[in-house]
Amino acid sequence: MAKVLMKGNEALGAAAIQAGCKYFFGYPITPQSELPEFMSRELPKVGGMFVQAESEVAAINMIYGAAGTGARVLTSSSSVGVALKQEGISYIAGAELPAVIINISRGGPGLGGIQPSQADYFMSTRGGGNGDYRHPVYAPATVQEAVDLTMEAFNVADYYRTPVIVLGDGMIGQMMEPVEFKEPKKRDLPAKDWATTGTEGNRKPNIVNSLFLDPQALEDHNWKLDRKYKEIEENETLxxxxxxxxxxxxxxxxxxxxxxxxxxxxxxxxxxxxxxxxxxxxxxxxxxxxxxxxxxxxxxxxxxxxxxxxxxxxxxxxxxxxxxxxxxxxxxxxxxxxxxxxxxxxxxxxxxx
The missing domain is CATH 3.40.50.920 (Rossmann fold)
Structure with a gap:
């Protein structure tokens, strides 16, 4: 396939669509606004749906709900917007749902500025929300790598039932480079028999939840998550x-x-x-x-x-x-x-x- 010159934000959106993403929920914020704009234009062409939420908090909870149906879903934001999403990311990790979150980061703390920064490292790698959880974080250095890693992120999210973050910055989002849309490495992905797709009277209802009132049950769940994170450490380090x-x-x-x-x-x-x-x-x-x-x-x-x-x-x-x-x-x-x-x-x- 021939290479095509694309702005980073738009290339990220195109990579997500090629990876099978059908639903995007987000909110505009510089320097990633071209990404949701691209998705709003291109998703309907492939039978998908773009929703501009009323806030970042609303967007990540829409991701939570849509991920629960087994769909490939994406949200994107920049730094302060991703900070607002942290509670929802913790919920998604606790409920073991696959989702991809793109952060085209900017300077901070607070509203900061719109120039590129890597000051979201702690928030991204330490689990910015509450509780015992981790999630993979990819850090592309080029627009091509951003495309490749975004497509890989959807497979990793599905394979491990986990949120995955692609962490770029304003330079990645705004620069233009030639990219080629290659197929990601093949994975034998598990069936999504946990998804809330309607029972049609053929099975018991699936429940998506991260609430465990029995502390022993919650501890058992946390150790289950921990075993998954150790598997990710063993197999997904790049x-x-x-x-x-x-x-x-x-x-x-x-x-x-x-x-x-x-x-x-x-x-x-x-x-x-x-x-x-x-x-x-x-x-x-x-x-x-x-x-x-x-x-x-x-x-x-x-x-x-x-x-x-x-x-x-x-x-x-x-x-x-x-x-x-x-x-x-x-x-x-x-x-x-x-x-x-x-x-x-x-x-x-x-x-x-």
């Missing part, structure tokens, strides 16, 4: 190792920031400084295994983020104290530059023992 075979300094970065880091790595290597990159593609499950593959040449780790340092906790956990961990970040919608990353790497190596 990461990229870039020029790591002889790296002296290992940078850790994800999403669009990792593209800037790669430019810095090329420039450093041109000067004879051997730099490499660990790029988490899944932010949860976090690719801790990648850190056990760091070569003996490495002297330090540098976490580079568009935040004040939210991923660095996971870097330290994965590193297990083997190497010193450093940080460089910009926040509030400011984007790191290759020159600043290069300067930080040289500063670290200059002080390395």
């Amino acid at each position: 990461y990229e190792m870039y020029k790591m075979e002889d790296a002296e300094i290992v940078m850790v970065s994800y999403g669009t920031t990792s593209r800037i880091v790669k430019n810095a790595i090329e420039a450093l290597r041109a000067e004879g400084i051997k730099a490499g990159l660990i790029r988490p593609i899944t932010l949860w499950p976090y690719p801790t295994k990648a850190f056990s593959e760091i070569p003996a040449t490495a002297k330090a780790l540098l976490s580079v983020e568009m935040s004040t340092g939210q991923m660095i906790d996971d870097v330290k956990i994965a590193n297990e104290g083997r190497l010193p961990v450093h940080f460089y970040g910009r926040t509030g919608g400011m984007v790191p530059t290759p020159d600043a990353i290069i300067a930080k790497a040289k500063e670290i190596l200059g002080g390395a023992k």
Whole structure:
């Protein structure tokens, strides 16, 4: 299939439709508004339905209801809007329903600004709602990867009966790049015999619920969820190792920031400084295994983020104290530059023992 030039937000919508999404419930907010606009135009062409809810809270509860029927459903928002959806995401996780949530994140806290940011890392990877739950989080670095991971997200959501977040930022949403709509890897998906599709007198009614008044029943349910999350950790962790075979300094970065880091790595290597990159593609499950593959040449780790340092906790956990961990970040919608990353790497190596 030939590649087509598309804006990131529209490419995400097209990927969702190709993955079989028929229902979108959302609310406009910059910098993701082109995505619901695209879905409002394109979903009716494939027999689907677009609903602009009265609020983000309403949208995620519509997702909860539609997911309960077994349909492939999508909502999207940006940062503060996704924050409003957290209670509903917790409900969806507790009820074990499949759904995909796209966050084209912006600066914060509060209303913040409309420029790109990675300050939703905590909210995305720690479960922003209440209770014991996790969900997969994909962090695409290109529009092509955003397309591929969105299609994969629907399969993962169905396979594990879980909400899945695709976490981009304003750059991913607004940039235009050539994309190819490839088929995701095949999965043997389970039957949706849990769905509320009407009994026709042939079975007992299915009940979608996350309320357990008996504490023992709730504990049993939580341990069941925990076993599922361990299975996801075992099977769904994704990461990229870039020029790591002889790296002296290992940078850790994800999403669009990792593209800037790669430019810095090329420039450093041109000067004879051997730099490499660990790029988490899944932010949860976090690719801790990648850190056990760091070569003996490495002297330090540098976490580079568009935040004040939210991923660095996971870097330290994965590193297990083997190497010193450093940080460089910009926040509030400011984007790191290759020159600043290069300067930080040289500063670290200059002080390395």
